[in-house]
Amino acid sequence: MVNQIPCAKITLSYPLYGCAFDPTDASQLIVGGGGGPGRNGVGNKISLLNTSDPEQVVELADLELSPNEDNVTSLAVGPRKDRNLTVFAGVNSGPDDIKKGKNQHFRILSIHQPGKAAKSSGVKISEVARETLFVHKDADTYQRILRLSHPYQGFPQLGAVATGLSKDPQVALFDVPGSGAVRWKLRGRLDIPKEAMDLDVVQTGPDTYQLAYCDDHEIFTVEVSKTGVSDPKCVYAIPPDEGQPTKASFKSLRYLTPGFLITVVNQPKSGGVALHGYRLPTEEQGHARLSIKAKLPHTVSKATGLAVRNLSPVQSPVEKQGEAQFVVAVAGNDSSISLFTLEHKAAASVELLADLAPFQVLKSVHPSNITGLSFSAFTPPKGSSKSPTELSVKLASVAVGFTTVVHSIPLKKHVDKSAPARKGGPPKQSRYVVALKSQGESPVTVITLVTIVALVLALIGQVFLEAKGLTEPRLGAKNFLPASWTIPLRKGPVLGSKSIGDLLSDIRPHHTQQLIIRHDEDAVAVGPDGLPNLHVGIHDEEKHGPATSWENLDATAQDLWKDRLKKSGHWVEDMGEAIFKGVLFGEIGGAIGNIVGEAL
Known part of the structure; x- marks a missing residue:
């Protein structure tokens, strides 16, 4: 069994603050940083590194930036056109320009490569454009955060940048075309009351996106469409701890899917770190719900970074995410990296998070503070004759001590035993998961x-x-x-093998109170479809929580309940919907997520 993670390291000539993999080539890593303006002997640079060898990192090319300007503070890699790769970066203008109210902090660079087999001498990095996205003239403001939505072939991406050290915090949004990404277009700006600690962007449809950002204690979402950009909506706030003068605070945030977020939470007074997974609301006035959580080792008192990678990514923004495993990496203030796996489950039109479990802690990865984390993209290989290096996902980390370290996390093929067979294909669906065993x-x-x-x-x-x-x-x-x-x-009976019509007929003559169809509160009781059992009984709002009559359910909830009852064998369309008249229904989506989350 695999029990080690191959590791490669390189030391460059400047402190590093950002890193990002080429989304189309897992062997190419871009890093950036520097000593800022007026620092003797320490330049500002962007470098292209080759990580194809799991035991060695090689520098292919670099671009020396102006010593009179600031260092690189943030990085993101855009789409590739022909042999040119586009890189977005945050680099403040020099002090003289900033005093004049001119700060072209948003940089667009191009990496030209003659071919896949090109040597370092044939690779050229050049700056092609610089712009100002923030409108306020605060001299201390810099571009602290830069993020792009996941790339899908044939679809444009949405980018977002956020201020750092600004008296007037702002988030700016911009469009990135699907090809020829040197072209870009400002989508809008958001003035926010507190600076964003972190943000992320996800594509929710062919022309729609969602931005999520967090400040110290709250999570906000913003809807982005062709018609405009919505105002931020607070979907979650960290509740105060009883007897504690200070609250826990968010450090980092990433989308898992359009329906789930994962966050890093630092406890007050350096009291430890936790990972929290949230189910996002589907309705306008709803709130996010905690679905799953885990703690980092007690030796980590604060977290400094987060990276996430989906090992079974969908191929388009309109495709629903099925069964998948995510790899999660959290950088600690002790220069360690804690690695977790997280399962995404999908059944009966309901999605769940499960099994957030650690599988390894990488200790003392760098001699100084970790400033950036990035996973390479993983595309499941086609065919069976693949080398072991292709069955891995790379994790890059950089630090102020000039070091870049790349870990190659081994993967293996996994067969979902509960998945239905596909016609004309393999008997069971397969996907890829981490080859290392999670620690219980x-x-x-x-x-x-x-x-x-x-x-x-x-x-x-x-x-x-x-x-x-x-x-x-x-x-x-x-x-x-x-x-x-x-x-x-009188406990409501489990549906068992009976149809919903038969059970309602058995109960109704003996009771005048309203009946409810709900999920079993005990997450251990699981039905044949892998979801909690269903119960029919007398509605007790104090015990079961709020419920809604069939007539008042929206179309989406009705479809979810019909699908749930149909797949569990309790209802067929021939019965009609009349049998549901006057019957109350419990929560269908969030309830299942909460059951599983609380059980874990």
Whole structure:
């Protein structure tokens, strides 16, 4: 079994602040940084590195930038046209220009390569354009964040930049054509009350995008379409900790899919780091919900960066994400990188996050603080005769100590046993996952938790039996519980193999209260379709939460429920929808996500 991650390192002549892989070639890495204006002996540069050898990194070419201007602070790689690769960068103008109110911080560069087998002498990096995207003239402002949406062949990308150290924080959006990316067009600007700690962009349709950004304590989303750019909407706020004067704070943010975000959260007073996965709202007034979370090792008191890579990416923005594994990397203030895998599940038109698990901690990766992380793109190979180097995803990290380190994370083919067979193809669908085994919790911790849970459940069970008069009153619970708790309960039956029509017919003659169809609150109870069991019973809003009658459900929710009932064998279209009249329905999408998230 694979248990090591190959590593290669190179030391350059300048401190590094940004890195990004060529999205069409995982062997090409662009890095940038420098000493800023007026620093003796330390230049400002952008370099192209070759990472094809998992044990060696080679510098192919570099571009020496003006020593009178600032260093490179952010990088992103755009599309390729012919033999030219476009690179976007953040580089502040020199102090003299800034004093005059002129700061052309947005740089567009081109990397010309004569061919795939070109030697370093044939590669040329040149600047082709420089612009100003921020309108405020604050002398301390610089372009701290630069991000592009995921590239899809034949579709344009959306880019976003955000200010740093600005008295008037701003986010600027720009279009990047699908080819010939030297051309670009400003899409709009957002004036925001607090500076963005991080941001990301995702394409949601052929001509639509969503921007997500976070400040210290809140997450905002912005809708971008042909008709314009919406105002930021707060979809999540970190709740205050009881008894704590300060709250946890967001450090980094990335999209997993258009429906899910993952964030890095630093606890107050350097108290540790956590990864949080959120389900984004589908309606205008909704809020994001915490779906899954995990903690970093206790040796990491703060995080400094985040990178994510989908190992089964969709081929177009209109394609729905199926079963997939994501690789997640978090840089710590101890120069370590914590690696996690995260599963995306899709069944019965419902998407879930599951199994956010660590698989390795890379310790002391750099001798100084890590300033940038980037995963290479991974395209599943076609055919079976592929070299081992092709079955890997590369993780690059850079630091102020002039070092670039590239880890090659091994992958393997994985067959989804629950996936249906495809006609005319392999018996089961396959995808790629990390070849290293994820680390589980400590056995001592698990045993302790199981023991505590067993004792608590036994106590609850005894209280329940005493309240219903089904056992001797050893605890005397009946004397301390409200009368409503001691009334015998009628639990709604699991649907099992019965049709929904049969169960409703059985229950309705005996009850006048409203009936509800809902998901089992116990995430362990799973039906044949891999989702929590369904129950039919009397609606108790205090216990089950809010519910909506069939007539008041929107078309999307009705379709989701019909699809859920149909795939679990409880309803067919011949029954019609009349049997649902007057029946309440619980939450269909977020509820399942919460069940799985809480169980993990």
